[in-house]
């Protein structure tokens with residue numbers, strides 16, 4: 001039985017063309033990009049070419065606006081800490097309640113240690129930002145706004161350009177975590193109000209442990225990692241050359257695949273959703289119907305535990321993930337779904353299916369074949385479902 005991978009928001013398969021591009025940089029071209037001799041020069045040239053591939057993906061004005069990092073988490077941390085250091089008279093941060101832990105845990109830490117006041121802006125039922133609360137939080141005290149381009153759990157896309165423009169009115173820097181958006185949705189930073197943007201290699205069919213931070217020309221940047229003069233003294237440490245080459249190649253391929261993501265991949269996702277909603281009673285699609293990543297579907301099955309569904313899907317050769325994080329044996333519902341105020345009965349039953357260009361129609365067929373029976377069987381065992389079934393007249397809530 002072919003294993004079906006529908007957890008591409010967690011990580012993606014490295015494209016074989018990416019591996020091929022990387023390999024010579026382990027053996028043949030092993031020089032240090034900073035060395036003055038020919039071994040260094042050829043590697044330096046390749047590292048620059050990769051930067052230009054990223055520049056293309058992001059529609060950035062200059063390749064030197066790209067700083068290589070170890071991934072999305074480092075990029076996010078570097079952006080926020082730089083902004084606080086660069087503007088000592090501004091001690092506030094604005095972010096949202098639905099950000100990735102790479103942002104949330106840093107912001108919580110900064111608040112706990114008294115280094116910044118943080119405004120965690122809420123969202124509505126489809127995961128869209130509370131714009132009134134956002135406007136109210138903005139002031140001349142804000143050093144940086146950090147809002148994600150697209151949510152990793154639901155795929156909801158924030159109107160990022162407009163949000164960046166509002167931040168500018170108050171002289172605050174604007175950073176976006178585009179780890180899930182890059183390569184799935186078009187990005188053009190050249191004439192945008194976005195000052196900084198994070199992305200990660202392993203979310204776009206590149207290697208793990210490599211990412212980038214875009215910093216617009218003219219924005220003051222204070223390095224997170226100090227050391228040598230690599231990355232124009234903005235990120236110390238010998239460059240991870242093979243990974244950088246892989247990231248560049250992945251960016252080039254991703255740019256070429258955006259139309260496929262927006263077309264074929266979206267159709268696969270929509271077909272799955274439609275079939276599940278038709279065949280399984282009492283499920284909710286979480287996220288914004290219109291402004292959503294084309295590859296992401298978060299479906300909450302009322303009165304079932306997502307972990308149980310995932311286990312049974314896995315036995316059927318299908319890998320998906322839950323919208324909730326499992327902490328120390330107790331099931332903590334997802335902070336994203338909690339912020340969206342998803343009904344209690346559905347909060348523990350959310351399953352995220354995230355597609356990629358590797359998926360085909362048969363993958364969807366396999367899920368559709370297996371899922372209704374799995375949910376039915378689990379509900380039969382649930383005392384809550386027996387009670388609920390009496391009350392519920394089989395009404396399906398779509399995009400609650």
Ligand SMILES: Cc1ncc(COP(=O)(O)O)c(C=O)c1O
Pocket residue numbers: 009010070071072073074076100102148150151152177179180199200201202209211
């Ligand atoms: C939205 C978002 N931000 C940041 C990260 C962290 O990226 P990395 O794994 O490269 O550190 C992730 C990874 O899941 C993510 O989905």
